[in-house]
Amino acid sequence: MKYKVLLIDDEPSSLEGLLLWIDWEALGFEICGTCENGREGLQQMRLLQPDLVITDVNMPVMNGLEMVAAWRQEEPEAIRFAILSGYSEFEYAQAAIRHGIHHYLLKPIFPEEAAEELQEIYEELEQGRRKAMMNQIASLEETATQLKALMQLKPEDKGEPELPAGLPEGMEAWNVILFQTVPDLHPELRGSAAALAAGQAAMYLIDLDASSFAIVYGAGDHSREAEAAEAVRTPLQQSYADQPLLIAAGAAVSSPLHLADSYHTAKEALMHFFYQPEPYGFLAYQDIQDRPFSYHYDHIRLMDAIMGPVNTLDLEGFRHAAAAAARSFRDQRIAPEVVKKLVIHIMYRIFELTPEEGGGRKSALPGGIGAAEIPQNMISLTGLMDRLLMCGEAGIDLLIQEQDRNSYGIVRKINQYIEEHYRESLTIQKLAEIFYLHPVYLGQLLRKKNGIHFHEQLHNLRIEEAAAMLRQNTYKISEIAEQVGYSNYGQFLKQFERKKGMGPGHYRNGKF
Numbered sequence: 001m002k003y004k005v006l007l008i009d010d011e012p013s014s015l016e017g018l019l020l021w022i023d024w025e026a027l028g029f030e031i032c033g034t035c036e037n038g039r040e041g042l043q044q045m046r047l048l049q050p051d052l053v054i055t056d057v058n059m060p061v062m063n064g065l066e067m068v069a070a071w072r073q074e075e076p077e078a079i080r081f082a083i084l085s086g087y088s089e090f091e092y093a094q095a096a097i098r099h100g101i102h103h104y105l106l107k108p109i110f111p112e113e114a115a116e117e118l119q120e121i122y123e124e125l126e127q128g129r130r131k132a133m134m135n136q137i138a139s140l141e142e143t144a145t146q147l148k149a150l151m152q153l154k155p156e157d158k159g160e161p162e163l164p165a166g167l168p169e170g171m172e173a174w175n176v177i178l179f180q181t182v183p184d185l186h187p188e189l190r191g192s193a194a195a196l197a198a199g200q201a202a203m204y205l206i207d208l209d210a211s212s213f214a215i216v217y218g219a220g221d222h223s224r225e226a227e228a229a230e231a232v233r234t235p236l237q238q239s240y241a242d243q244p245l246l247i248a249a250g251a252a253v254s255s256p257l258h259l260a261d262s263y264h265t266a267k268e269a270l271m272h273f274f275y276q277p278e279p280y281g282f283l284a285y286q287d288i289q290d291r292p293f294s295y296h297y298d299h300i301r302l303m304d305a306i307m308g309p310v311n312t313l314d315l316e317g318f319r320h321a322a323a324a325a326a327r328s329f330r331d332q333r334i335a336p337e338v339v340k341k342l343v344i345h346i347m348y349r350i351f352e353l354t355p356e357e358g359g360g361r362k363s364a365l366p367g368g369i370g371a372a373e374i375p376q377n378m379i380s381l382t383g384l385m386d387r388l389l390m391c392g393e394a395g396i397d398l399l400i401q402e403q404d405r406n407s408y409g410i411v412r413k414i415n416q417y418i419e420e421h422y423r424e425s426l427t428i429q430k431l432a433e434i435f436y437l438h439p440v441y442l443g444q445l446l447r448k449k450n451g452i453h454f455h456e457q458l459h460n461l462r463i464e465e466a467a468a469m470l471r472q473n474t475y476k477i478s479e480i481a482e483q484v485g486y487s488n489y490g491q492f493l494k495q496f497e498r499k500k501g502m503g504p505g506h507y508r509n510g511k512f
Contacts, residue, residue, distance in 0.1 A: 003051035003125050004032040008041040008067070009084060010059045014107070018054070021111045028122045038062030042070060045079060051125055054105060056084045068101065080128075082121060139166055140204065147216045148206045151176060153260040161257050168202045171218030173225040173252045176262040177233060178270050180212045180246040180377055192239060196232040203232065211377055214266070216259060225252045226284075233282060240280075244378055246273045247282040251289075265289075274336035274381055293335035299342050302328075306346055310353065310392060313400055318392045326385045339381065343388050350395040355402045410435065411449040414442075418454075422461040423485045428454050462486065463499040470508045477504045 005024065009015050015034050024031055032048045035041050039062045041055060055064040062070075068081055082103035103121055105114050146164035153161060181189050190205070190213055197203040202218035219228040226249075233247055250266030253259065265285040272288045273281070302325055309317030329339050379387075414435060418426065431454075432439040446454050462484040469480045481492035481504075496504050 002030045005029045006050040006053045007034045008055040010036045027118045038067030041067045052080050054082045144204045151259040151263040173219040173222045175252040176266045177215050177249045178266045182244050183211050244279045249284045251285045295335050347391045354395050354398045459495045
């Protein structure tokens with residue numbers, strides 16, 4: 001950093017020597033002006049606001065020490081001073097100490113000696129700058145903490161709030177603007193906002209959580225309140241265009257003591273991004289205040305409409321029900337927190353239906369589509385319903401797979417029972433009663449898994465057994481028909497001829 005230096009001396013040759021013999025830039029300084037006496041020096045100090053003044057002592061009109069004394073009455077600590085003096089002017093050095101001046105440049109000027117003194121002055125200026133910066137940061141943080149307390153003040157809080165110390169005067173309008181983003185972008189965004197806010201007279205950054213922060217700002221009058229916010233909002237929107245960044249401004253208030261109203265309305269404006277098509281942009285409370293949310297919804301009807309297709313493994317029905325729910329939410333302008341609770345509850349219901357993975361209660365649903373992975377602060381209705389669709393589709397797919405696995409097991413048991421009891425009067429109704437299944441579903445299941453109808457399976461087993469008994473030539477044909485399960489002899493003959501292409505008599509006589 002370069003510090004500004006004002007040189008004061010009534011001797012032109014002395015000023016010229018200071019300008020030419022010292023490498024000011026290399027030492028961290030720049031000359032901002034020169035003058036010839038203390039009176040002019042006071043005027044230049046007011047005008048130029050130098051960091052360091054190097055002044056001769058013995059000058060006409062007003063000498064250097066008189067000038068320093070006069071300036072100390074105006075700005076006691078704003079400027080550092082160094083005096084120019086000769087070896088014969090020791091009494092001036094003593095007087096300088098009484099005025100708080102501890103640096104001297106001896107005449108005649110020797111560049112090496114002057115550089116050492118100026119380096120020491122530079123370090124003191126740097127320390128003062130760092131100290132002032134730390135004090136300013138601490139003061140801003142304290143003010144920000146007090147403003148945050150006012151911003152989050154609840155109606156039931158007792159006691160009279162106090163104005164934070166150090167707020168600029170003359171501010172007729174105060175407001176809160178909220179910034180919401182994803183955690184990965186938050187540190188960079190916050191840094192950019194803090195740098196922009198630091199350049200404004202009445203603007204304070206308030207940290208909220210890992211994905212959001214607020215800026216409290218004041219304006220000289222209500223007509224310029226929105227303009228004051230644009231100093232930060234517009235650059236950030238331009239720098240982070242098309243990135244997940246939501247910005248919402250509240251309703252302006254006349255005093256920082258009422259910032260809770262601004263904060264509340266800014267949060268309400270932020271909620272309206274839920275129904276926006278894109279996860280970025282700016283909303284002001286004044287633009288949405290006439291569009292209130294509804295907090296009443298028939299959640300039981302919604303659960304039945306969406307979970308019904310899941311229970312029946314009806315994928316298209318589920319998609320249709322989810323789309324209908326989304327339209328209903330949007331048309332009725334249901335409050336986002338209500339929608340999120342309903343949809344997340346449905347997702348947990350689907351989670352509970354899905355088969356377990358491993359040995360514990362861990363759903364086999366793929367990672368990233370469960371309710372726990374929903375980014376609550378940034379999710380829109382479209383994004384939320386997309387998550388529900390992915391969850392439901394994956395859940396139905398898993399349930400179908402599980403049903404297929406279970407059905408293979410039950411079909412094996414049923415086939416084993418049929419093979420052991422086909423000689424009896426066996427019907428699909430009797431099997432359904434034994435295995436606690438609906439007869440129609442059981443018939444469809446057997447056909448799907450075995451490739452043939454139940455009755456065809458039953459006839460195949462009976463006729464194969466009859467053929468084996470005929471080859472043994474031990475029983476009469478009518479006895480065989482009865483033993484394999486046919487009470488109707490004519491039915492036996494019909495099925496035998498259809499399966500073997502000949503009657504049982506020809507088959508016994510070796511015609512097979």
